[in-house]
Amino acid sequence: MTAKLSIQNLSFTYSDGAQALQQINMDIAPNELFVLFGPSRAGKTTLLRLLNRLSDLLEGTQRTGEVLFNGRDVFAPNTDVINLRRRIGMVFAVPTPLPGSIYDNLAYGLQMAGIRDRRVISERVERSLRQAALWDEVKDRLQDSAFALSGGQKQRMCLARSLALEPEVILLDNPTSGLDPISTAMVEDSLFALKQQYTIIMVPHSVQQASRVADKAAFLLNGEVVEIGSQQQIFINPKDKRTEDYVTGRFG
Amino acid sequence: MTRQQTQKLAAWLITGTAVVVIFPIVLVVVYVIIKGISTVDWEFLTQPPSNGMTEGGIFPALLGTLILTFGTAIAAIPLAIGAAIYLAEYAGDNRVTRTIRLAIVNLAGIPSIVYGLFGLGMFVLFLNFGTSILAGALTLGLMTLPVVISTAEEAILAVPSEFRVVSLSLGASRWQTIRHQVLPHALPGIITGVILGLGRAAGETAPILFTVAAFYLPELPKSIFDQTMALPYHLYVIATQVPGMPLEIQYGTALVLLFIVLSFTLVATVIRTVMRRRREW
Numbered sequence: 059m060t061a062k063l064s065i066q067n068l069s070f071t072y073s074d075g076a077q078a079l080q081q082i083n084m085d086i087a088p089n090e091l092f093v094l095f096g097p098s099r100a101g102k103t104t105l106l107r108l109l110n111r112l113s114d115l116l117e118g119t120q121r122t123g124e125v126l127f128n129g130r131d132v133f134a135p136n137t138d139v140i141n142l143r144r145r146i147g148m149v150f151a152v153p154t155p156l157p158g159s160i161y162d163n164l165a166y167g168l169q170m171a172g173i174r175d176r177r178v179i180s181e182r183v184e185r186s187l188r189q190a191a192l193w194d195e196v197k198d199r200l201q202d203s204a205f206a207l208s209g210g211q212k213q214r215m216c217l218a219r220s221l222a223l224e225p226e227v228i229l230l231d232n233p234t235s236g237l238d239p240i241s242t243a244m245v246e247d248s249l250f251a252l253k254q255q256y257t258i259i260m261v262p263h264s265v266q267q268a269s270r271v272a273d274k275a276a277f278l279l280n281g282e283v284v285e286i287g288s289q290q291q292i293f294i295n296p297k298d299k300r301t302e303d304y305v306t307g308r309f310g
Numbered sequence: 311m312t313r314q315q316t317q318k319l320a321a322w323l324i325t326g327t328a329v330v331v332i333f334p335i336v337l338v339v340v341y342v343i344i345k346g347i348s349t350v351d352w353e354f355l356t357q358p359p360s361n362g363m364t365e366g367g368i369f370p371a372l373l374g375t376l377i378l379t380f381g382t383a384i385a386a387i388p389l390a391i392g393a394a395i396y397l398a399e400y401a402g403d404n405r406v407t408r409t410i411r412l413a414i415v416n417l418a419g420i421p422s423i424v425y426g427l428f429g430l431g432m433f434v435l436f437l438n439f440g441t442s443i444l445a446g447a448l449t450l451g452l453m454t455l456p457v458v459i460s461t462a463e464e465a466i467l468a469v470p471s472e473f474r475v476v477s478l479s480l481g482a483s484r485w486q487t488i489r490h491q492v493l494p495h496a497l498p499g500i501i502t503g504v505i506l507g508l509g510r511a512a513g514e515t516a517p518i519l520f521t522v523a524a525f526y527l528p529e530l531p532k533s534i535f536d537q538t539m540a541l542p543y544h545l546y547v548i549a550t551q552v553p554g555m556p557l558e559i560q561y562g563t564a565l566v567l568l569f570i571v572l573s574f575t576l577v578a579t580v581i582r583t584v585m586r587r588r589r590e591w
Contacts, residue, residue, distance in 0.1 A: 112479060117402055144481035154472045156491060157590050167480035170490070205590045223481060 061085035062227060062257045063109065064126040070104060073118030078104040079281045082123070086227075087274075091249060091258045095268045096278035097310045102261040103151075105278070106229045109259070110146040111139050127227075144171060147220030151232040151261075153212035155204035160196055160215060163204045167223045182222045190218035191248045210241025217245070221252075228252070230260040234267065246271055265305055269293040277301045339572075342565050349562030358528040363552050368563050370528060374443075374538035375512055375570065377531065378522065381447025382511045386454040387504055393455075394462035394500070399488055418456035423516040425453040430520040444534040446522025453517050454507040461506070465499025466492055498585035502578045509574030513567060515542040525551075541567045 063086040070079040079101045086092045094102045107113045109125055111132060124131045132142055144167070156163050164183040173179060183200070187193040192214040196207070207215060213233055220228060230249075234242040242263070249258060249271055262268040268275055269289065276286040277298075285291075285298045296302040304310045311319070357367035393414075401407040429449025439445040469492050477487040493500075515523075523543035531538045545563045548555050 110479065112475065115475065115478070140481050140483055143479055148479045150472075150476070150479075152472070154476045156473060156476060157495065166477070166490075167482070170477075170480065170482040170486050203590050219480065 060129065061126070062088045062090075062128065063259070064124075064129075065105075065109075066124045066126065068105075068108065068123035068125060069121065070101075070108060070113070071120040073116065077281055079108075082283055084276055084283065084286055086257060086259060088257050089253050089255075091253045091260065091271055091273045093268045093272035093275040094259065094261050094278060095265065095275060096284075096304070099280070100278035101281040102278055103231055104281075106148070106231050106259065106261060109227070109229060110143050110148055111137075112143075112148070114139065144223050145225050146227045146229060147223055147225035148229040149213070149216050149220055149231065149233045151235045153209060153216050155207070155212055155215065158204060159201045160204050160207070161200040163215060163219050164222050167219065171223070182224070183218075186218040186221035187215075189221050189248065189252060190214040191244050192218055208241075210237045210244070213237060213241070214245060214248070217248070221256075225256065227257045227259065230258060232261050232263055234263045242267075265293075265307070265310075269305075277304065279304075339568065342561060342568055346558070346561035346563075346565030349558040350565055354562055355566070359526070360528075363526060363548055364555055364559070368541065368544060368566060370530060371539040371541045371544035371563075372566060373530060374523075375541040375567075377443060377538060378446055378450060378518065378540055379508050379512045381443060381534070382450040382454055383504070383508055385447050385451030386458055386507065386511075389451075390455050390458035390504075390507075391462055391500060393459045394466055395488060395493075397459070398463045398466035399484075399492065414456045414459050418460065421516070422453055422514050423519075425449055426517040426519050426521060428452070429517060434521055440535060441520070441522060441524075441537050442535045443522055443531055443538055446518045446538075446540075447534075449517045449521045450511040450514065453514065454511050457510065458503045458507040461503025462496070462500045465496040465503065468499065469495045495589070498582045498589075501585075502582045505574050505578035505581070509571050509578075512574065513542055513571045515546050518543055541570070 065082050065084045065086075068079055068082040069077070071077045082101075082105065084092075094105060096102060104113070108121070109127075109132070113119065113121070121133070124133065126132075127142070127146065131137070156166060158166075161183060164186060165179045168179050168182060184193060184197075187196065192211060195211060196202075196215075204212065204215060217228075217230075217233065234245050237245065246267070249260070252258060253273075260271065262271065269292075272289045272292070274286070274288055275292040277284045277292060277296075277300075279300060285296060285301045287297070291297070292301060293305055296305055302308075354367040355372060356369050358370050359368065360366035397407065397411065401410070426449065429445055429452070433439045433445035433448050434441055437445075439448075473491040473495070474487050477491045478484070482490065511517075518540050522537060523540045524537040525547055527537060527539050541563065545560070545567060548563065549560050
């Protein structure tokens with residue numbers, strides 16, 4: 059099977075000269091839940107933001123290497139970045155509603171894509187809210203401010219918001235940070251259903267969460283990949299001593 | 311002194327400075343109201359001056375000021391907001407942008423008479439607009455630009471950056487992001503800046519002195535190439551250039567001008583307060 063995303067020799071340096079990523083190589087298969095984990099400053103978020111080119115927002119950075127999405131380099135000059143971001147959705151660590159109603163938030167990406175038909179938008183809003191396990195809680199108050207939702211609801215709304223665009227890949231940057239255990243469980247549960255349809259790359263909240271949800275995982279340390287393997291390999295029989303130490307809680 | 315005493319003293323001193331600052335302003339406003347209120351009536355506002363300006367009203371000057379302010383808005387607002395969007399959203403942090411910002415800050419500090427002379431040289435003479443509403447409005451617009459650009463840029467930069475990042479991550483273009491996520495939320499600040507700028511323009515004498523203002527012109531302007539009377543200049547004229555001028559008319563004129571400028575500020579404050587209250591984040 060060909061990889062959905064193939065990261066090849068990717069290195070990235072911030073404008074202050076700090077090297078965030080060094081020679082990253084990994085393949086992410088379709089419908090896989092791929093976990094990127096490691097201590098802070100490992101380069102996880104940096105890597106995620108390169109995949110949908112949100113890294114473009116930073117000035118003075120340097121990058122070498124490629125990210126192939128369906129076989130085509132996302133950094134190629136002829137890549138349509140807007141289209142790329144519609145196909146690779148993202149959920150951020152801090153829930154980030156846009157000002158406006160829940161419905162406005164869900165419809166925003168669709169409207170920006172030029173979809174006018176209200177029926178189409180409403181259908182997509184409902185389906186993506188169901189996928190994010192939020193529909194039953196908000197179906198009677200779609201016109202309420204998105205800021206009125208609880209933290210967990212906000213985060214599921216953000217998930218639904220990126221699902222509304224029907225992307226191929228979803229990037230989840232610590233989507234359960236700051237959530238209570240029940241909300242966390244709801245988000246994790248929805249992930250299992252979602253990967254039937256999407257490819258998911260996730261930075262987990264903890265090693266425990268990583269081992270619960272991962273099909274495959276990559277352990278990152280100081281901008282380098284230490285080890286990539288199946289859930290079994292990484293969390294039960296790690297090959298690298300550093301992976302073992304981190305997974306068993308000896309550092310981190 | 312004990313800590314409590316120092317605390318009390320500091321509180322008194324700070325309150326004192328506030329009072330010292332506010333007192334003269336209140337005094338000026340109250341004084342002008344007391345001296346001028348008896349003159350201001352419907353006739354004063356709607357009649358032209360008569361009998362060598364020693365009688366009658368201020369209608370041509372009042373209308374002229376309103377027209378000039380409107381013209382200033384047309385000249386300055388699109389340019390200022392465009393420049394603010396460019397500086398806040400598109401311009402990188404490089405030497406060119408830094409120079410532009412420095413220039414804007416310095417432009418704000420240029421005395422208004424210099425704008426007046428520039429307007430005379432540029433619009434009246436070089437571009438041959440003559441002494442006209444067009445030349446005056448452009449001069450006032452130019453003077454207003456730096457203030458509006460600075461406040462608008464600040465308002466745009468105050469919009470949380472997450473909104474931009476989220477919007478872009480949802481496949482919105484840069485312009486869509488600015489149009490739908492940045493400008494609506496920056497609008498209260500932008501409007502405040504615009505209104506304060508226009509308020510200042512409405513009250514300025516020096517920029518219109520050589521570019522548009524007529525000493526005495528009872529008929530109303532018919533096109534933007536005509537001269538017009540304007541309140542600040544009219545006030546200057548009747549206060550210094552006309553012998554035997556009744557004081558009530560001077561204070562009445564001052565009161566109307568003060569009222570116009572203060573109402574700009576008031577409107578700005580109301581808009582900002584209402585829109586802030588509606589804000590969700």
